[in-house]
Amino acid sequence: MFNKETEYAIRGLVYIQLQNFNGKRPGIAEIAEQIDAPHFYTAKILQRLVRQGFIESQKGKGGGFYFDSQKPDLSLKQLIVATQGDSLFCGCGFGLKQCDDNNPCPLHDKYASIRNALNQLVTDENVQSLAQTRLRGEEIQSPRLK
Amino acid sequence: MFNKETEYAIRGLVYIQLQNFNGKRPGIAEIAEQIDAPHFYTAKILQRLVRQGFIESQKGKGGGFYFDSQKPDLSLKQLIVATQGDSLFCGCGFGLKQCDDNNPCPLHDKYASIRNALNQLVTDENVQSLAQTRLRGEEIQSPRLK
DNA sequence: CATATAAAAGACTAAAAGGTCTTTTATTAT
DNA sequence: ATAATAAAAGACCTTTTAGTCTTTTATATG
Numbered sequence: 308m309f310n311k312e313t314e315y316a317i318r319g320l321v322y323i324q325l326q327n328f329n330g331k332r333p334g335i336a337e338i339a340e341q342i343d344a345p346h347f348y349t350a351k352i353l354q355r356l357v358r359q360g361f362i363e364s365q366k367g368k369g370g371g372f373y374f375d376s377q378k379p380d381l382s383l384k385q386l387i388v389a390t391q392g393d394s395l396f397c398g399c400g401f402g403l404k405q406c407d408d409n410n411p412c413p414l415h416d417k418y419a420s421i422r423n424a425l426n427q428l429v430t431d432e433n434v435q436s437l438a439q440t441r442l443r444g445e446e447i448q449s450p451r452l453k
Numbered sequence: 454m455f456n457k458e459t460e461y462a463i464r465g466l467v468y469i470q471l472q473n474f475n476g477k478r479p480g481i482a483e484i485a486e487q488i489d490a491p492h493f494y495t496a497k498i499l500q501r502l503v504r505q506g507f508i509e510s511q512k513g514k515g516g517g518f519y520f521d522s523q524k525p526d527l528s529l530k531q532l533i534v535a536t537q538g539d540s541l542f543c544g545c546g547f548g549l550k551q552c553d554d555n556n557p558c559p560l561h562d563k564y565a566s567i568r569n570a571l572n573q574l575v576t577d578e579n580v581q582s583l584a585q586t587r588l589r590g591e592e593i594q595s596p597r598l599k
Numbered sequence: 600c601a602t603a604t605a606a607a608a609g610a611c612t613a614a615a616a617g618g619t620c621t622t623t624t625a626t627t628a629t
Numbered sequence: 630a631t632a633a634t635a636a637a638a639g640a641c642c643t644t645t646t647a648g649t650c651t652t653t654t655a656t657a658t659g
Binding site: 480482496503504511514517518 | 639
């Protein structure tokens with residue numbers, strides 16, 4: 308469904324946001340290890356996301372990656388389109404060029420509804436809400452485990 | 454969503470079935486042209502499908518590709534799994550290794566329902582029914598056009 | 600200001616996907 | 630038989646995706 312770059316980007320950004328909630332700015336080594344992704348490849352992907360303005364970074368001692376809390380939440384849709392384009396949301400499952408609501412291919416209606424559901428999901432969900440869900444999950448479970 | 458090989462395979466097999474309904478066995482050149490796919494690449498893909506027993510072929514004059522009408526209908530699911538594996542139907546959208554119903558990642562439930570819908574669609578639909586839909590569509594439109 | 604630290608930049612390699620082409624083999628019609 | 634035909638086989642090439650590594654640049658802190 309998603310390519311590696313997108314997977315690592317989602318996992319990386321959610322991890323960064325999670326650490327940010329705790330007042331920390333994780334570095335590449337920590338991020339890559341925690342999300343189980345290749346160190347240097349993760350660095351390259353995060354650098355691209357910085358250049359595109361999705362996250363901020365700080366060089367030098369105590370540096371790392373962080374979200375600008377002034378900026379609006381980052382939807383998965385924005386992130387996915389940035390890393391692998393929008394083909395997932397506008398292509399025809401059957402691969403036909405001439406396929407739209409007026410001239411549908413045999414699979415059109417059923418496939419379109421699935422594609423729309425996927426579009427809805429990634430438009431609604433964002434990095435911040437995912438990180439918060441994980442934060443809550445851990446907070447709720449912690450007392451029982453201790 | 455699907456890779457090129459899968460797209461060409463679906464389009465090619467539907468075209469073959471459509472021609473078979475008319476008592477014809479199309480050859481590679483015709484198929485590739487009609488489905489707008491690269492000639493030699495289409496040949497390679499169809500050859501693999503023959504080896505896997507999805508379709509039959511006949512060499513020599515008057516030869517071409519055809520379905521064994523004795524065999525059961527070929528679902529898109531079978532075809533997709535043969536051409537690009539089953540990762541689309543069992544992977545986690547979030548890319549986490551530990552993600553199942555017991556230990557779900559934040560997106561699990563919503564993503565799972567989309568994946569299941571997709572699975573259902575390609576399991577229900579098959580090459581034969583798609584070809585028949587196109588056959589009916591053309592038959593209905595023909596009288597008006599002439 | 601020096602130094603340690605950490606991201607930025609970019610060259611490089613590896614593997615997979617996508618695609619091309621030539622040669623061989625099988626079949627059928629003359 | 631043999632010539633024409635059409636798929637099978639497989640070598641090769643190109644592009645994209647995935648991943649690695651070294652060098653450079655910026656920055657906080659002693």
